[in-house]
Amino acid sequence: MFNAFERLVAFRYLRARRKEGFISVIAGFSLLGIALGVATLIIVMAVMNGFRQELVERVLGLNGHLSAYGLNGPLTEYDEFTERLRELDLVLDAMPVIEGQALVTHGGSASGAAIRGVRPEDFLRRPSIADNLEIENPGDFSGPVIAVGQRMAERFGLTLGDSLTLTAPQGSATAFGTMPRSRAYEIAAIFEVGMYEYDNSFVYMPLEAAQIFLQMQGAATNIDIFVENPGELDAARAQLQPIVAGRARLWDWQQANSSFFNALEVERNVMFLILTLIILVAAFNIISGLVMLVKDKGRDIAILRTMGATRGMVTRIFFLTGASIGLVGTLLGLGLGVAFADNIEVIRQGLQSLTGTELFSAEIYFLSQLPAEIDWMEVVTVVAMALGLSFAASIYPAWRAARLDPVEALRYE
16 A cells, blocks of 8 residues: 555654654654553543443342342242242242341441341352351351441451341330330351442341341242343343232342443443543644644655655655554553553552552442453454544645645745
8 A cells, every 4th residue: 555665755754853853742742642542541441341340240249130029018928939930940049038227336336237138048159248258157147146248347346256236127116105126136247248338338137037127027028039141131021020920020130220330331431532532632633743744844745746756645655654653652552551451450559559548449439449341342442443533634634745736835945
């Protein structure tokens, strides 16, 4: 496409002499702008993807992909209902759950908590809990005991064997009115899911203990259902609906967290558009730099034309000059962005050590580590967009150089 002579002249123009230093500075800033724009876009998109993936894994690891809630209050005869659900091929597991609220107090401190009652074997079977669980003996999680999150344990200064007082929202009727019901429970386990909301405000207890505490003897609020493919919920609903029809309603993880994940998606798209402006500004710098180069090289262009160079050759020379800036800047940004995204947690830890400040607060961002997941299709899109803008920015100056009249150019030199 480009012959040796065109490449020689184009690269010669990129190595500006001293009197053309300003043009060289503009070209350098254009290259740097494209590199930083591409790198920033790759890093931000990787972090946004990492956030979404980590949050989805945390949510799906602790909660059912779908939940069956009773149409007329708590579910009775839930064991038979659970077994029917487990018989379906697409269902990996199903377990009865009691959900409720309580006030937890210890040492003069108090806060609200979400109570989850599950069978001990179901609690220990959840990978997100079992993989990061502090427990002396799995058999200890039975009877009037509880399991709390790591953040809650740190906040109250709790360790295994300590007691935590739970106050139920439903009081007991007495001759003196309704009295609050409180009970102290021994902490048999401490779990760490890695999501701040769960580690800070969730309390698990055996199903029977939760039934007594929440006054729901012989019942469960819902059944958590885990399916093979949590992304294909329509197919799962079609098979589950005949079993739950008339008895329960299905509520999936996308409905339960729709506002949260929709907000993430909107933020991701807006960030992509905003950061694309960095590359667009760098592309305009390419235009201004090439226009100045064409004006400065008017005499050279005229001499080339009189020596037999065609307009097509002049166009290709200046197009190659601008495209080279975009190509080198894009490749530099690609390498920088991928390297940064792959090591972003190490970089964060290093910056925290140097500055002595917390750059990623779990209380704000829900996760305890900064995640990054590179989507190579997105990377290809970013690279293609950067190259496209760079090439498009080179067209007009190259066309203007080819339209230059040699006679007029030499007359005023």
